[in-house]
Amino acid sequence: MEELMKYLKVVDLTPSGIGVPFISGYLINLGSLLVSIEQGPKSSYEKLYKVIKELGFGDGRVDFIVTHIHLDHAGSVATLLNLIEDSVAYVHPKGVKHLINPDRLWRASLDSLGYIAELYGRPDNAPSERIISTDDDMDLNYSGNLFKIIHTIGHASHHQSIYWVDYKAMFVGDSAGIYVKELNYIIPGTLYPTRLDLYINSLKKMISYRPRYLMYPHYGIVEDGTSVLEGHLKQVIEYYKIARELDVKELNIFINELSKSYDEVAILIQKTRDIPLLKMLIEMSLMGLLREAERLESL
Numbered sequence: 554m555e556e557l558m559k560y561l562k563v564v565d566l567t568p569s570g571i572g573v574p575f576i577s578g579y580l581i582n583l584g585s586l587l588v589s590i591e592q593g594p595k596s597s598y599e600k601l602y603k604v605i606k607e608l609g610f611g612d613g614r615v616d617f618i619v620t621h622i623h624l625d626h627a628g629s630v631a632t633l634l635n636l637i638e639d640s641v642a643y644v645h646p647k648g649v650k651h652l653i654n655p656d657r658l659w660r661a662s663l664d665s666l667g668y669i670a671e672l673y674g675r676p677d678n679a680p681s682e683r684i685i686s687t688d689d690d691m692d693l694n695y696s697g698n699l700f701k702i703i704h705t706i707g708h709a710s711h712h713q714s715i716y717w718v719d720y721k722a723m724f725v726g727d728s729a730g731i732y733v734k735e736l737n738y739i740i741p742g743t744l745y746p747t748r749l750d751l752y753i754n755s756l757k758k759m760i761s762y763r764p765r766y767l768m769y770p771h772y773g774i775v776e777d778g779t780s781v782l783e784g785h786l787k788q789v790i791e792y793y794k795i796a797r798e799l800d801v802k803e804l805n806i807f808i809n810e811l812s813k814s815y816d817e818v819a820i821l822i823q824k825t826r827d828i829p830l831l832k833m834l835i836e837m838s839l840m841g842l843l844r845e846a847e848r849l850e851s852l
């Protein structure tokens with residue numbers, strides 16, 4: 554971990570009003586350029602820009618690698634591209650158009666997230682000539698520092714993870730759930746609407762790299778990466794089976810059943826009762842699983 558931290562700066566990008574530390578941004582200083590993974594919402598762009606300038610890259614070369622275009626992950630990218638001339642953004646092909654013109658994304662986010670979308674802010678329009686569409690398994694080689702782009706759809710159709718090969722560090726975006734440190738619990742990243750079969754494939758894909766670290770945007774760095782991913786894979790399959798056996802449409806019944814089977818779910822539900830964002834995420838995550846259990850006869 555010490556070796557990793559020589560190059561890495563973790564920046565909190567949680568906007569005010571959220572109530573808990575929720576968004577981590579990662580900056581990797583490779584000397585001749587800066588790599589940025591997880592740029593946070595538009596409303597936090599100044600926090601990230603400040604650190605970029607402190608590191609001496611305000612007018613230097615910055616490569617933004619976007620995990621996915623949801624507001625809390627890439628909302629600030631367009632603004633930063635416009636501020637930093639020598640910068641580009643690497644994005645999953647399905648996300649490109651939403652960075653260039655975020656109108657549709659913004660309207661959909663307002664519908665699904667309500668006032669939380671307002672806290673994140675409406676993204677600016679990105680300059681299309683500096684957006685680079687990625688391929689699955691694409692290598693970004695920065696004079697010996699190898700970053701692999703791994704398309705990991707499921708949470709979203711435009712999701713990719715980034716693997717920093719030398720340090721065995723996997724930047725997982727939302728494709729490995731939302732890590733709640735205090736409870737050592739992962740909320741599945743299966744927020745409705747989702748594709749559970751694809752989410753599971755993506756988990757398996759990431760496990761095949763045997764990562765040592767998971768770099769969560771929500772929230773922070775987790776060690777023993779491979780076993781955490783394996784545990785999460787097991788967790789979502791178990792939840793799916795419970796939902797399938799229950800065969801109900803009501804979310805409350807599913808949550809009650811999970812709370813009976815797993816103490817950590819009961820604790821989570823209780824502890825997040827007064828944290829609207831987490832409460833909403835848990836409900837959307839379990840709703841996604843419940844709907845997928847209805848749709849998928851087997852995994």
Ligand SMILES: [Zn+2]
Nearest residue numbers: 621623708727
């Ligand atoms: Zn997301």
